[in-house]
Amino acid sequence: MRRLLCALLVLPAFLVTSCSQDADRSAAPSTTVASTRPEGAGGSTTEPDESSTPKPPPGPLADQTAPDTINGIAVQGDTIWVASIAGDVVLQVDRSNGAILARYDTEGAGPDDVAVAPDGSVYCTGFVSGVLGRIKDGSYRKVADVEPQINGIAVAPDGTVFAATIHMASPAADGALYRIDAGTGDVERVAEGLNLVNAFEYDRSTKTILAPAGPLESPRVVRIDPSNGKVDTVVKGLPIVQAVTWRPDGRLVALANVTGEILEIDMEAKTSEKVATVSEGAPFDNLSFATDGTLYLSSFTAPTITEVRPDGTTRIIEIGKGTSG
Numbered sequence: 001m002r003r004l005l006c007a008l009l010v011l012p013a014f015l016v017t018s019c020s021q022d023a024d025r026s027a028a029p030s031t032t033v034a035s036t037r038p039e040g041a042g043g044s045t046t047e048p049d050e051s052s053t054p055k056p057p058p059g060p061l062a063d064q065t066a067p068d069t070i071n072g073i074a075v076q077g078d079t080i081w082v083a084s085i086a087g088d089v090v091l092q093v094d095r096s097n098g099a100i101l102a103r104y105d106t107e108g109a110g111p112d113d114v115a116v117a118p119d120g121s122v123y124c125t126g127f128v129s130g131v132l133g134r135i136k137d138g139s140y141r142k143v144a145d146v147e148p149q150i151n152g153i154a155v156a157p158d159g160t161v162f163a164a165t166i167h168m169a170s171p172a173a174d175g176a177l178y179r180i181d182a183g184t185g186d187v188e189r190v191a192e193g194l195n196l197v198n199a200f201e202y203d204r205s206t207k208t209i210l211a212p213a214g215p216l217e218s219p220r221v222v223r224i225d226p227s228n229g230k231v232d233t234v235v236k237g238l239p240i241v242q243a244v245t246w247r248p249d250g251r252l253v254a255l256a257n258v259t260g261e262i263l264e265i266d267m268e269a270k271t272s273e274k275v276a277t278v279s280e281g282a283p284f285d286n287l288s289f290a291t292d293g294t295l296y297l298s299s300f301t302a303p304t305i306t307e308v309r310p311d312g313t314t315r316i317i318e319i320g321k322g323t324s325g
Helices: 002-009 013-018
Strands: 073-076 079-084 089-094 100-105 111-116 122-126 131-136 139-145 150-155 161-165 175-180 187-194 201-203 208-213 220-224 231-236 243-246 252-256 261-266 271-277 284-289 295-299 304-308 314-318
Touching (some): 073 111, 073 295, 079 122, 111 150, 187 231, 243 284
Antiparallel strands (some): 073 079, 079 089, 111 122, 131 139, 161 175, 208 220, 243 252, 252 261, 261 271, 284 295
């Protein structure tokens, strides 16, 4: 996602702001992400059962050196998994203080995004090499060769892995969605012609993929059906969004990465509502919720994670350097 965000950061200001559907820009920004509304129908989190969650290492590593920048993140219990293209590494960090608990060299893959599987193992997409990797039982190994520039990733309840490519080069609408059998390493292309599809989620209720998509001049959230490759628009008229995730209550939220706006998506009404604006640590790359409703966002420009608690309290977690804020 780094090249995509680089492009977004140099876009004229009007492109970043004019796509937003929020009429009242003068209102004071909010960082409260909790909701008191009833839980909606639809998807659910892919957080593994507690019984399948591997215990974290006994303590911080001696080497607390963080990569220069980070990309995808995924919360697992009291830890956060972090991918870094630049560092060619996946880290497991303590979400209370940012201490590095485990470090996995990905052997040239250049990991962009991570996802926790139902069995507690962790998958990562190799943006540089196109390799899908897996961390299990304390070691990293290659699962399959997919395609360079694979980025977004999600794991279905049965363990099937989905990964998609993203391209900024013209034509931007040449991304593809792949289904990977982690047991056999078989790779199947199930959708083509995807326009800037990035960090996405699996919807277990419909067995489809929900993803942010382009074109840049008309950002939207789409539903991709792996059974037939069909792509349908869920909601449009958004600011530029490049990540979606499930909240613990089953609602889908999208992240406007440059502005830090958190948008709640109503899939039945095909509408969105801004529920927060997070400025500390922006611009962001990705986001993930803990089961207690705490939101974590990875910075695009530094090895930091912004934590937003349900009451709106915000702090910056510096990977390998404790906390501040």
